[in-house]
Amino acid sequence: MLNYAGTPPLAAMAETDSRQLIAAELRSLIARIEISVRLVDAAMEPEDDSAILSAISGSTEIVVLDDVTPRYATVGAALNACRAELGNALQNLSESGNPA
Template sequence: MQNTADYTSAQSDRRTDGCTSIISNLGSLVEQVHANMKLIETAIAREAAFGGPEAAASIVVLDDVTPRYVQANAALNASNVGLGVALHLLQEITSSKPEPEGGEGHRFV
């Protein structure tokens, strides 16, 4: 019985170690996505400042850049959502505990 418990514990530790590094990498990636979204928002604000009401009176601006910033920001937002889901699922793996022997769990017949 002890060997089975040791084996289960070792498997759980390996699973947790592998997931921990993936979680760490995904967390860094989420932070990078957030930083880039802020940069894009800053760029959009800067573009809007150049096209303010006082400039509109004397200059015609064909704004081809801002829609692309908005599209890039939307794509990053979608990626952020997907990364968040992946991160949550992996965190669930590391927080789940194997059921003790004799516990009520799923049995395959």
């Protein structure tokens, strides 16, 4: 029998248990990133498309300045990169659990 007294919880777990815990945490992070991506996408959508389109098509002198979309696009790209890297980490973790 192993004595786990005084050992931090993660270090006290069996390797498969800690791998499962890490995988669950990675999945949780991916889900939270996906929620953030949806929020950013929703924030980038114009509130009233018809007003913008009618203003643009009705006059050649209307200029729509949008200084928010580039920042949201940058944030979205960073979140997508994070999601991809976390997906890679999850894949590598699952592959390391399968003996060759």
